[in-house]
Amino acid sequence: MTQDFADLSYDDLKSKAFALAEKRHDLGFFYDLLRHTPAAAAAADEGGSAGDLTGSIAEVIEASHELFGSGKVGDMQPLFRARFEEYLNKYAGQ
Numbered sequence: 001m002t003q004d005f006a007d008l009s010y011d012d013l014k015s016k017a018f019a020l021a022e023k024r025h026d027l028g029f030f031y032d033l034l035r036h037t038p039a040a041a042a043a044a045d046e047g048g049s050a051g052d053l054t055g056s057i058a059e060v061i062e063a064s065h066e067l068f069g070s071g072k073v074g075d076m077q078p079l080f081r082a083r084f085e086e087y088l089n090k091y092a093g094q
Helices: 010-024 027-035 040-045 058-068 074-091
Strands: none
Touching: 010 027, 010 058, 027 058, 027 074, 040 058
8 A cells, every 4th residue: 555655845755764764774765866867977987887876785875975965966956855755655664
């Protein structure tokens, strides 16, 4: 059964999705988010790639919190909002 998360603010939705992904130890969720950020695009333009992301799950989660907490996602916010809702609908009831 899916829950309606549409009434949540972007920050509340992000917090719930991040908390669930941390609880599930879902590193793939964070990697997926990071590779779709403007920062990842800039790294690719400079010869790097999202595939170059390395580190422990704690480092990836911390980078995600820092990036998404800083407002650097800008115009990408609707994309990430949809991703957070999708993730919560898929896994929140489990």
